[in-house]
Amino acid sequence: xxxxTQSSRYLVKRTGEKVFLECVQDMDxxxxxxxxxxxxxxxxxxxxxxxxxxxxxxxxxxxxxxSREKKxxxxxxxxxxxxxxxxxxxxASSSGTSQTNEKLFFGSxxxxxxx
Amino acid sequence: xxxxxxxxxxxxxxxxxxLELGCNYSYGGTVNLFWYVQYPGQHLQxxxxxxxxxxxxxxIKGFEAExxxxxxxxxxRKPSVQWSDTAEYFCAVDHSGGGADGLTFGKGTHLIIQP
Numbered sequence: 001x002x003x004x005t006q007s008s009r010y011l012v013k014r015t016g017e018k019v020f021l022e023c024v025q026d027m028d029x030x031x032x033x034x035x036x037x038x039x040x041x042x043x044x045x046x047x048x049x050x051x052x053x054x055x056x057x058x059x060x061x062x063x064x065x066x067s068r069e070k071k072x073x074x075x076x077x078x079x080x081x082x083x084x085x086x087x088x089x090x091x092a093s094s095s096g097t098s099q100t101n102e103k104l105f106f107g108s109x110x111x112x113x114x115x
Numbered sequence: 116x117x118x119x120x121x122x123x124x125x126x127x128x129x130x131x132x133x134l135e136l137g138c139n140y141s142y143g144g145t146v147n148l149f150w151y152v153q154y155p156g157q158h159l160q161x162x163x164x165x166x167x168x169x170x171x172x173x174x175i176k177g178f179e180a181e182x183x184x185x186x187x188x189x190x191x192r193k194p195s196v197q198w199s200d201t202a203e204y205f206c207a208v209d210h211s212g213g214g215a216d217g218l219t220f221g222k223g224t225h226l227i228i229q230p
Contacts (some may be wrong), residue, residue, distance in 0.1 A: 033217050040124065042205060042222035043159075058217060090159065104151075104218060106159040 003027075004107040006091050010114045019078040021110050023091030030095065032074035033104070034058075034066065037088040049074055081114045089114075117142045121221035128196055129229050136191040136224050138206035147209040148189040149218065150180055154202045154207050162204070166187065175202070201228045 007022040008029075025032065031050050035043040045058030047066040055066050063085060067075045074093075078085055091107040122137035133171040140146060163174025170182040180191045189206060203225050207218040 035217075035220075042121075042151060043207075043220040044193045045217045045219075059219075092159075103161050103164070104159075108158045 004091055004093055004105050006089075006107040006110050008066050009108065010111050010113075012115065013078075013081050014115055015082060017078075017080050017081050017114075019112065019114075021076040021078075021089055021091075021106055021112070023074045023076070024072050024098065025074075025091075025093040025105070026072065027093060027095070027105065028071065029093035029105070030071070031093060032068065033092040033094075034074065034076045035063075035090045035092065036060070037090055038085070046076065081112075083114050086112060086114045117208060117219045119206055119219050119221040121204075121206055121224050123224050124195075125225045125227070126220065127227045127229065130198055131195050134191070134193040134196045134200070134226070136204055136206075136226070138191065138221060139187050139191045140189070140206075140208045140219075141187065142208065143187075148182060149207040149209070150174065150178070150189075150191050151205045151207060151220075152202050153205070159205070162191070196228050197225075198228045198230050200226060202226060 004025045006071040013019050028063040039042050044060050046064050049055045049060050049068040051073050065077045089110045092104040094104050118141045120139045146164040151159045152162045153159045162178050163172050163180055165172045165182045173179045178193050180189055182189050203223050205223045206221040209218050
């Protein structure tokens, strides 16, 4: 069964801390994405990557950065966490061979609370 | 900018009632359209998708959606809902036409089915 794995289900951090959210997929997908999900706002794209070492800003990249050193791993970094970054973070991946986002596979999410 | 509007944030229905969730998008070019579902405590899953061809698409669990290009709509329907359909439903649009830009999601509709 295909899988997108996010390293933590729940995370509590303090304001100003550096936070790493890890995501690994086992489907050899080219494309990987980080979304945040907030009640009443749906899913908003933070960053995405279509290849190793490549990254593109999504709709709300401010306060975040990403790293894609290996094809299967896509990390989201909060350089200095703030309370407004408390959210559910969702990682997703898709195949690049069909030239469309035919199907996004999502991880279970990481609920981050910044105190 | 591309946007997706879901008309209802909360919908409450009784079992066996018919369901229609509205979705409109703003992009005028070629689009691929999706409905995702998130059951309580679970990750997002693809319900159905439209790429081309027959504008009436059938998905899992008895759901269907109709693409009406002239109305920029992709409404989700089910003739008779079940208690297990309680979930959050997201409409999403891919207008990248072959790129890996990620999907634009609506804000979601929280559906509650009462026994």
